Amino acid sequence: MKNRPSAKKKHPKIGLLVVVSVLAAVIVAGGVGIYALGMSWIGDLTEYDVSNTDNLNTSLPSEAWDSTKTVQLAKFQLDNREPVELNQISQYVLDGTVATEDERFYEHGGFDLAGIARALVVNITGSGREGASTITQQFVRNTILSDEMDEISIKRKVREMYLSVKLEEVYSKDEILRMYLNTINYGNATYGIQAASQRYFSKDATDLTLAEAAALVGIPQSPSYNNPLVDGGKNCIERRNLVLDRMLSNGYITQEEHDAAQQAPLEVNETIPTNDGILAYPYFTSYMRQELKEELGMSEAEILKGGFTIVTTLDVTAQEAAEQAARDKAAQANGTAGLDNVFESAMAAVDPETGHIKALVGGRDYSESQVNLATGTGGAGRQSGSSFKTFTLVAAIKAGIDPQTLINCSATAKFPGWSVENINKTEYGTRSIARAFAVSSNTGFARLCLSLGPDAVASTAKEMGIHSDLSSTGSITLGVDAVTPLEMAEAYATLASGGVHHNTTPVLQVYNRDDELVVDNTTTEGERVLEPEVAHAALKVMEGVVQSSEGTGTDAALANGQVVAGKTGTSDDYKDSWFCGVTPQMSVAFWLGDRRDYFGDNSCESIPPSVTVASAFASFMNVVLEGQPAVDFANAANPPYKAYTDAKYGIGGTAGSSGEDTSKDSDKKDKDTDSNSANGTNNGSNSGGTNGSNTPGGPSGGGTDKPDPAPTPDPEPTPDPEPTPDPEPEPTPDPEPTPDPTTPSAASFSLPTIWSRTLQMLAA
Incomplete structure (x- = not known):
């Protein structure tokens, strides 16, 4: 050669x-x-x-x-x-x-x-x-x-x-x-x-x-x-x-x-x-690509031609565990219901100290649907049910209300234009806010929300990390608005970090083609939105959901004894089931449901009530924390509580004081069946469909897309008659943000034949 x-x-x-x-x-x-x-x-x-x-x-x-x-x-x-x-x-x-x-x-x-x-x-x-x-x-x-x-x-x-x-x-x-x-x-x-x-x-x-x-x-x-x-x-x-x-x-x-x-x-x-260049974990990777453009300002051309090296926040061990837990939970729901691949599970896991997204599951099969159920990309969020009560709890503690304050948790509560029931019309009597949270009393938290004002709950949720539009009626506490698992994981992470909110990100570092570091999210600057004592007090109440014998989330308990604070959630007719939980190491939100309901398909199936989503959280976290010692949340002093009484909504006194807790120890929860129930004249259904919009004078959301008929008075007296509250003023909605607006001719010469061919050859 x-x-x-x-x-x-x-x-x-x-x-x-x-x-x-x-x-x-x-x-x-x-x-x-x-x-x-x-x-x-x-x-x-x-x-x-x-x-x-x-x-x-x-x-x-x-x-x-x-x-x-x-x-x-x-x-x-x-x-x-x-x-x-x-x-x-x-x-x-x-x-x-x-x-x-x-x-x-x-x-x-x-x-x-x-x-x-x-x-x-x-x-x-x-x-x-x-x-x-x-x-x-x-x-x-x-x-x-x-x-x-x-x-x-x-x-x-x-x-x-x-x-x-x-x-x-x-x-x-x-x-x-x-x-x-x-x-x-x-x-x-x-x-x-x-x-x-x-x-x-x-x-x-x-x-x-x-x-x-x-x-x-x-x-x-x-x-x-x-x-x-x-x-x-x-x-x-x-x-x-x-x-x-x-x-x-x-x-x-x-x-x-x-x-x-x-x-x-x-x-x-x-x-x-x-075609899309995605090689692994497509729901996470596609979301990361979207964030490169929307949050970091990179153009599509830069991504495709720039020669960047993007190091993401993804933890492969956590991602594999998340996908397995999501598959297992969906399979359990489908098997219990006798259905074939109807139910799907989505989840998001976030590092509370940085906002780094460690795992994200957007659905069963990316090749079947690119709609990301964990982020809402290409679709919408889902009703979070009682898992949204956490924001009412935090708003109350921020307002100086001791979680031991007593609240009326009767089976039914009626308000002008709407009423609400506990799951299975359970009578919880008068009990502390903490115990009402553990059993997920709808009536108690509806009263608490109205006493605080729905706007206080909405602003608290926004500060903690909810980005979706929220309603301003009492039903907000029942999770009638559409949110995503990533939002919920971000907001719950604010509690685990002691009140410091971090925006979530899937991007750790970006290097240009010359191997120069151009983006570095290794450490992130959070914003304190809650005082440490408020976050700590809320976490202690939330621990009862998992630790208390009457809590709805006992299946979330971890093998190594690691403390867990969380909340279950179920929308009307069991169309959505949630568990949002935090440890000092991770904030996680799991959702289970029928994907078709994202697109207004009223034929979507209800989840079997016996299927608990809290156990998916435990399956995931047991893998993530394997071999790690149990640690507690950062300690903090009690908030400066004040005596709080609102006779209009049956709130006042504290457990163990002059107030009386009339609930009985035998009042056990129906495990993971804390379905919200806010209605006009029919039980278990809210008006407004799946997008959380409100009908005049009443709440929204639930398991139906059809508006309820006008409410009629109930001739039966309620266990706790209440004076008719003044109508809540409808706030003027914030204006919608305006979206960002999304060769020379050839030379010619007239020369002899040889000259012409020479020019043609040179131009070839």
């Missing part, structure tokens, strides 16, 4: 003199005017810095990785492209490219006068058609002058020649050959020899056989015509054999090698790249 020649010492000034000599020849042939025109063509290039690789317009894919940078999640690219070093390319490719495209590559200084003369003879005599562009000129055309690629003119050719000489002043021949092979078009949106090798033969470029290498070398001359996937590769084989002929004539291969390669069949082993 022929040894590759070493690059000769460059003489850049001689190269530029040659360009000037060519222009001088043009003077003789066409006059001084044409010379002046030629000089004007390169005027904007005289200061062009070819040493700056950014100027070479080489598109590079962006890659995304997990938090440890060991698992690749995506490769985002405008086209299929994977740059490699010269030693990662088969010698057959290097030799074949030089022999076919530019046999004097190691001898000329950027353009080849001998090649031009040879091509001139071929084109003028009509014995064929041959181009005169060197490898360096082709690289310039494909990168620096890519906008002029389709322009057929002497101007473009002169500009190519000028930049080719400048390029060879800076880079060695091998560097230019490497850049050329990494950027040339091999058809089917595939650029570069490595990508082409994988695309057509499913192997690395260094492993190509002689026949395979020759086939690929032949493609760039006409990527669509020489495509190995077209017409059984007939044209590709013809071009491959021509490449082999030139490799033989230039001494790169022996006759025996030549003959064997020409007789070899074209055996394509195609690997089709994914």
Whole structure:
């Protein structure tokens, strides 16, 4: 095999003199005017810095990785492209490219006068058609002058020649050959020899056989015509054999090698790249890509061409555990109901101290639906049911109300225009707010919400991390508004961090193509929205949901004894089931339901009441915390409570004081059946559908899209008659934010025939 020649010492000034000599020849042939025109063509290039690789317009894919940078999640690219070093390319490719495209590559200084003369003879005599562009000129055309690629003119050719000489002043021949092979078009949106090798033969470029290498070398001359996937590769084989002929004539291969390669069949082993570039955990990865644009301001072009390395916040162990827990819970619900793949589970897990998203499950199968149930991307949120009562609890503690304050939790509570019931019309009597929270009393928390004012609950939820629109009626505490698991995990994380809110992010770090750190979210700056004592007091109450014998979330208890604070939630008719829980290490929100209800399909199924979502939380956290010691939440003093009485809503006194807790120890919860029930005249149904909009004078949400009829008075007295409250004023809604608004002609000459053909050859 022929040894590759070493690059000769460059003489850049001689190269530029040659360009000037060519222009001088043009003077003789066409006059001084044409010379002046030629000089004007390169005027904007005289200061062009070819040493700056950014100027070479080489598109590079962006890659995304997990938090440890060991698992690749995506490769985002405008086209299929994977740059490699010269030693990662088969010698057959290097030799074949030089022999076919530019046999004097190691001898000329950027353009080849001998090649031009040879091509001139071929084109003028009509014995064929041959181009005169060197490898360096082709690289310039494909990168620096890519906008002029389709322009057929002497101007473009002169500009190519000028930049080719400048390029060879800076880079060695091998560097230019490497850049050329990494950027040339091999058809089917595939650029570069490595990508082409994988695309057509499913192997690395260094492993190509002689026949395979020759086939690929032949493609760039006409990527669509020489495509190995077209017409059984007939044209590709013809071009491959021509490449082999030139490799033989230039001494790169022996006759025996030549003959064997020409007789070899074209055996394509195609690997089709994914269209979206996502390689793993598609719900998380697609959301991360969206956040790069919306939160970090990166354009789609930057992501596809910028060559960024994105290190995400994803914890692979947590993600695998989350997906398994979600699959198991959905399978349990489907099996219990005797249904086939109707129910799905979604979840989000967040680091409370940073807002880093550690795991995210958006549904059962990304290939079936790209609507992300964990983030609402492409769809909407879901009613959170009683898991929203946490924000009423926090609002009460913020207002100085002791969780031991007594509240009327009768089976039914009536208010102007609407009424609410406890699950199964359970009579909870008068009990502390903490115990009302543990059993998830709807009537008690409706009264507490109205006493505080629904706006106080809504503002607390917003401060803690809820971003969705919220209603301003008493039913807000029953979770009638559409929210997402990611929002709920973010808001609950504010409690676990002692009252400091962190915006969630899936992006840890971003490096540019030069490996410079341009985004760093390793540490995040949170905002204190709650006093530490308020957060601590709320967590202590929430622990009762898991630890208390009457709590609705006892299935969330963890194997290592790790303290858990949380809240269950179920919407009307069991269309949605939730558990939102926190430990000092993680904030998690799990949802279970029928995806069809996201799109207003009233035929969606109800979840079997016996299926507890709290156990999915436990399954997930037992894996995440395996081998770790149990730790407690940060301690804090009690808030400065004040005596609070509101006779209108049956609130006042404290358990163990002059007040009386009339609830009985035998009042046990119906495990995970804390369905909210706020209605007009019918039980278990709210007006307003799934989007949380309100009807005049009443609450919204629940398990129906049909509005309730006007309420009628109940002739039966309630256990705790109450005076009719003044109607809550309807606040003026905040205005909706205004969304952000989302080549030269060829030169022509009229000259004698020989002159015309010469110009045509030069312009080719």
